[in-house]
Each structure stands twice: as C-alpha cells, then as structure tokens.
Amino acid sequence: MRPITHPLARLGLHLVLWAVVLYSTLPFIWTTLNSFKTKRDANAATPQFVFEPTLESYSAVLLKSASDNGLLIGFGIFAVLATLVVIGLFAKRIPLPTKAIYWGITAALALIVWSLPTIVNTAEFYDNFINTIIIATGAVIISIAIGAPAGYALARYTGISGVVILLAAIAFRSMPRLGYILPYFQVSQDIGLWDTYVLVIIVLVAVNQPFTIWMLRAFFMTVPKEIEESAMVDGASRFGAFRRVVIPVAWPGIIATSLFTLLIVYHEFILIRVLTQQNQTLTVAMTQFLGGVSVPGSVPRQSAAAVVSVLPLILVVLIFQKQFVKGIGAGAVKG
C-alpha cells in the first residue's frame, strides 16, 4: 500500500499506534513499578507513581538470605553484564571474528549464571531459572534436529499423503494437555523418569513436534529446488545438499521456528506442573507467589517474580525480533 501523506492523517495514525503500544505494555509497566515498591506503597488506595524504589522484593524472591556485601556483588554483576552488552552491540567493529565474540558472550553469561549460587546464597527460585534454561535449550535443539529433516521431506514430497500427515499434525496440535498427561504421568512413574529433565524434554518435544514440522516445512517450501539440484549435479549427496545448501538458505526460518518453539516451551504450564516436583521451570514455580483464594500473595514479591520469570524470554525475542517477524512472513504466507 502507498503510505498516507496527509499530515493530519499521519498524526492520527501515530496517535492510534501509541494507544496500541500503551494497551500492550501498560499492564506489564504497572507490574514492573509494583516490583520496586514496598508492600505499603503497593497496597496504597491511590496508585503511587512516585515512590522510593526498593530492591527488597527481588532479593526476597531470588536470595535465601541477604548477604552483607550484597550491594557490592549486585553492582559487580551489573557492571559485568553491562560490559558484555556493550561488547555485543559493537561486536561488528571489533577486529575479531564476530561469531567468536557472540559465542564468547554466551559462554560468559552461562558461566555467570552457573557460578552465581557459589557467590551468594540463592533461593529455590534461582534453581528454577537454571532448570528453565536447561529444559528450554534441550527441547528447542532436539525439536529442530527432528523437525528439520521431517519438514524438508514433507516440503519436497508432493503426494496426497503428505497433506494428510500435515493435517494430522494440526489435529494433534489441537489436543488438550489433560488428554495425554495421565499416560505420561503413569508411564514415567513406572520407569522412574518422573521429575527428571529427560522426561520433561522428551514430552515437550513430542507435544510441540507437529508445530515445528508444520512451520519448518513452510520455510523449506520457499527454498527453490534448483539450488539443491545444482549441488547434487556437482556431486553432493541428497543429505549433503540438504546440510550444505538448503540449511544455510533456510537458516532465518530455522531461527524463527526455534524462537516459536522456545516461546511454547517456556509458556508450558500444566505438563510441567504434573510431571515434576523439584525440577520445575520458572513458569510453574511462579505460582507459589500467587497466594490462595482467601490469602492474597504479597504484591511486590509477586511482581518481582513475574518480572524475573519473563524478562529473559522478552530479551531473547526482542534481540531476534527482525528474524522473528521476517521468519513468520516467509513461512506463514506459503503455509
């Protein structure tokens, strides 16, 4: 569409979009404000916009006992993180391979996350954070490893049964979790896998596989056949052509699919709630701050837990936002 040029119309356009921005983010902004309040400010009859911020609820959620030099350590960690972010932003100007820098930053982050419990006395909620990282990474990598060949095969196979398999995949996606939760529960108790990472990852992969295959197929359909055919003429095997030619071309699509899988895995509540006890993810552990029907939970703590549990996900998605949106475009139009 040609852009509207009338200045008044453009002003109205931006105003409406700002309203949309407010509508989407206001609840989250309000909670973030709440997380920095004291209990008294959070429960005040008139909403407090100006208040003395406190990190009390964050330390209550993340730490078992506040250490004496907590402020110093907190500042140190913040400084290191800030340095990493700055390096990441200017990675392209540093005369080193960009990929190596990104890998280095990832490794440093992992090191910090893993070594933090030895420095400060972290609470259980922090363990849930580590669980989430392990489970999400495992589930995404395995899903893509299975989904990529399957999606590729379905994209290239043109028989009617290909369509049938796809529709079956959609039908499986529509199944309510409670429908197959009991079988998983019972079998995992029998074979002693209950409450382990392995079980959770296997189940999450199984549940999300139809979606991954469906989306990856759409991406592989956008890769022209000629590319891999010419590779095969040059002597590559079918698998070699897939690995060396098709995957690099479809890479943005694979990133987009990984992000969506990450989103679904991270959002999963009921499966993990039933299948684990100790190894819960943040999403499930979050509920302990809710309080009961008659006893409301502490608002600032609940807000702090909410912020802690979604901030990593928001950061990851916003970092890859471009691939995310572009990926959906390329994939969805064809699918």
Place this chain on the structure above:
Amino acid sequence: MLVLLVFPLVYAVWLGMNFMTFRTFNDPVFVGLDNFKAVLVDPAFWAALRWTLVIVLVTVPVHMVLGFLIALLLDQVKGRMRAFYLAASLIPMIVVPLVGTIVFKQLFDPPGLFAWAYKSVTGNLFVFDATSMKQLILVHTIWIITPWAIVLFFAGMQTISQEQVDASSIDGANRWQQVWHVVVPHLRPLILLTALIAVMDMFRLFDNVFVLTRLNPVFAADTVLTYNFRTAMTVQRLGLGNAIAIILVITIVIALLPLLYVTYRDQIKER
C-alpha cells in the same frame, strides 16, 4: 511421533473407560463407557462447553479484525518507529500466559490502576462477580492473542507487490476498496491459518481462566479444560477427567472440520 503421541492418545481413551483416583492408580476398575455417559449428562459440563463456545465465538473474530487493522496501520509506518511499535505490540504474546494474567489482574485488584480509575469515575468499587469476571476473561484473552494476528497479517502484507496495488488504483479503486479487493484476498491463506490456530487454542483456554478465577465456583466461568482439571486433579476422578478430554478432542475436531477442509482444498490446488 507415533510412539509419543498416538500411543498416549489410545492409552488415554483406555484410561477414560476406567474408574480410578490417585490412590487406586495402579489397579483401575474397568467401567466401560460409564464415564463418557456421566460427563454427557452433567449439567456442569454443558455449562462449561457453552461458555467455551462463547469465548471462541467472541475472541476469534474480534482478535482477527483488531489484528488486521493494527497491521494495516503498522504497514503505513517505516523505519525505526515501525520496529518500536511492532516490538511493543508483541509483548502480550511473549509474556508467559500465566504471568500475563497475573500482570493483568494486578490492574483490576483493589490497589490497581484500573480499579482506582473505575472508582474515581463511577464512584463504585470494582468487584469481581460472575459478569465482570467473564468480561475480564474475554478482554484478557483478546489482549493475549491479538499479537499473533498482528504479526501474521503484517508479515503477509509485506509480500504484496506494489504493482498490484498500483494497478487497482489506476482502475479507480479507493483505499478501502484496495484493502478489500487486493489485501484481503492476498492474505486468504494467512487468515485461514490464524482462524485455525485461534479456534484450536481458544477451545483449550486454561491458564488465564485458572489464574483469574482460582477455580472459584462463584464466578461460574469454567471452561471445558478448567472443568476437566477440577474433575481430574481436585476431585481426583482421573478416568472421568480423561473422558472429558477425549470428548473435547472430538468437539474440537468437529469444530475444525470446515476450516480443515478449506485448507486441504487449497493445499491440493497448490500442487
């Protein structure tokens, strides 16, 4: 996929024909189709199904129209601002549904922003009762699923060729006619996909209803899945719970048949 999805499904049907609680987990009593019969004569089940249908019929069209309009507006903006608007409108979809609900509820709880605004405008306290809770569930559900429609439609609009639009404007089409006759037909597969996914997800609505109502029967806002959860986990009728799930799967498939048929026809045509 066969082992991990089909087997549990068949097993779930089998469990649906047994009577068991968590205590008698390992020696279930076979009761045949009694569980299914019990579900189908339970008025609570029909109430839950009716409410779920209301949710589907309201949220699916509303979020698609809303998403389409916002995507149209976004398409008018270029550059940095576009990235900013897009990122901000993605937030409800990125935030974990459970957390999104808590976040939303805080606005409406007594010290919250909306409750305060409501009180200063109308003079009454905002209370959660059966009506306001149901409205809140609808509003929140729309809030949480609209970004999917925005992103999908927006991405689709980027693939419309400018020549097509220009040709229609030479033919004398105004802006609305262009939207209706060029953009909408181009987005047809996407609109189908969005509807398909949304219908599926709305039938399975659980997380936000669970957190908002805390399964409190006062609100009478059980969806099929929270009803299912109550039966299976709170009352511990595991077999009955599975029977509900199976019935829900059948309902969803029936509701999806027309959409699936159209998708199937399009797919065949493409080949």
